[in-house]
Amino acid sequence: MFGIIRPCRNRLSDSLRTAWLAHLCGLCLALRDDHGQLARLVTNYDGLVVSALVEAQAGQRGRRRSAGPCALRGMRGADVARGEGARLAAAVSLVLASAKVDDHVADGDGLFARRPVAGSARVVARRWAEQGARTGRAVGFDTAVLVDAVRRQQDVERGARLGTSVLDVTEPTETATAAAFAHTAVVAGRPGNQDALAEAGRLFGRVAHLLDAVEDLAEDERLGAWNPLLATGTDLAEARRLCDDAVTGVALALKDAEFIDDELVHALLVHELQHAVRRVFAQVGPPGQPGQPGQPGQHDSTCPVHDRPDDQRRATEGLSEQPPGPDGPPPPAPPAPPKSPRHALRDEPERRCLCWRWPKLTKPPTTRGLVVGCFALLYECGTCQQCLRDPFPGAWTGKWRVSCGNGCDCGTCDCGQCDCCCCPCDC
Template sequence: MAHLCGLCLALRDEHGHAARLVTNYDGLLVSVLVEAQAPRSSPRRRAAACALRGFKGADVAEAEGVRLAAAVSLILAAGKVGDHVADGDGLYANRLVAAGASRLADRWAAAGTGTATALGLDPAPLTGAVEEQARLESVPGLGPLELTAPTEAAVAAAFAHTALLAGKPHNQETLREVGRYFGRLAHLLDAVEDLASDHASGAFNPLAASGTGLAAARGHCDDALAGLRLAVAELDLERPALVKALLVREVGHAVTRTFAAAEQESPQSPPRDPRLKPDPGGLLSGLCVALACCTCGLYRPPWDEDRFKSCGERFDCGGCDACGQCCDGCSGCCECCECCNCSCDC
């Protein structure tokens, strides 16, 4: 939450209130990566009360990591809005809405490019990814991984630059690999989630365009997830717990949930029991669930049946011998202590 609120406030402070609309869970990974490599380069500051936090104050991340996250979020959001305008999707088919959205996208692109340049990041891989994506979507016969290449390149550039901001250039190429795998997964999972709605509306979908079925798409995701895990394990991180929680554990859960939901919705599958609530899929819900893991169950997402139970009942901790607060399920006690900040020295 410190990174999420920090991203939102960085967008407001540098680019105005409207820019806060691009706050997103995927973008905060850039800030998380900077802090994980060099915690001293990501100080906290006390933020005033906010309606989205129940009118409470909070300690939020600041400095270059959140500024880079803000720049990346603005550039990619501008590209997405521009893509919707070009395709005439939904409300964007209205000329007045499209004109207003185009002007907003231009402002976001200029603002994001300016901040990226000030931080030493060449914005070309990010801005070029939008144009390249549009070009590839007009080329018939491409495979799914050819269609995800621009997203992979954009995320790889952003992730790699965190190594320079953190003063650990030896991490740069590994982070570029992490970014490529994460970008591929984000693009593919988005395509799986949108497959039915894109089919109904006639919108472009990389899986439908390339003739890729769910089984083949799952294979690509599993391969990318395996590569992501190996690449993250090679990183030199001073504070690895949150990175591993978000980029390894929760991305894996997101893959499982997204394909489970898609298979239930496919024509070949039996109809879903209407009494069952759908499980939210995708990277957004996966990263939200990460908050539950990192707080040992105290935070519960809106769809969790234990959300309104007492603190004691929500805890998922078995306890460690030193402090009684750490999770049994972590890969190591000290890693969990780092995650929950329990101050024990196990």
């Protein structure tokens, strides 16, 4: 799964996490029901926002259905989103995934540089584009605006030079997301929300494009690949400013729209978007830059642990509290093992099925051979452990790894509107 909005389980209340999972599963099942098992590969965290927007405007009545057991839910059933909102999200996800595959093929990224892989990828991408267009027509959405935006993106990138505004490069993405967000108002029967949601979608697309560029910056610079920040000469400080302004604009645009229940939408498009910006810039920002901790793995300055007084923070981090001696302060003690709930093993039988109890996390780690490691990798992917289990054991090394969907970058909420992102964990 991919996307910039990856809620931490400790930031969402039980009701919000249940609602978020309902839309994620609803998108996945809509893809399966309309287009087969292979289409479920395009399920992504950002696409479910489209489904959540429809439900927030129209209400839940008649928009949920019962689904059977699934490995992602620990082999438990659940009520999942259904209807035109989920199908619109599926159409958008298919078309954008098709464009992403085409882009990788055109750039010759990784395995896509090999002719057999590139040929197969083109066939799959073409099929996804056709399927997305068909589903879009079923819910009254013309996916041509998305396809046109993708085509214009390539032309815009070829014309970008040093001094070109990076917003010129993000414009096609903004146009595509604006169209998708605006159509949720049509599907939900609230046409008056179209302008406000189009503005929210436009700014969301800007953030998504910029964060993708920031995440790829080091790798693109190393390989000499095209990157909008490098091509236009935009530095990280300016990219951060544009992202922060866009996040604020999304929050203001949502206030101009009418919702029946906007709690989940507010959590995803306001707070989780803020966390996404913090997370990405904390990983790549230069040391000492305000608001950007600088080294990969460092904590966000908004983390509750780092907001504590110095003596309290030293105790939390396992640092010596002895006063400095004549030779200076004592060396720091080894960091204490993580105590965050996200690092706790989630193998309890009442919470997870047998799928989550293998491979086991052992101490010292169990090293597996090539063949057994391959089987472990396939098993973990098939049971969604690498997305949901946190931590999960490495397939070959047995060492614990942080799952791709549950990185905890918790902060605090001072918006006065909700308590959706108050996090009790020790980051």
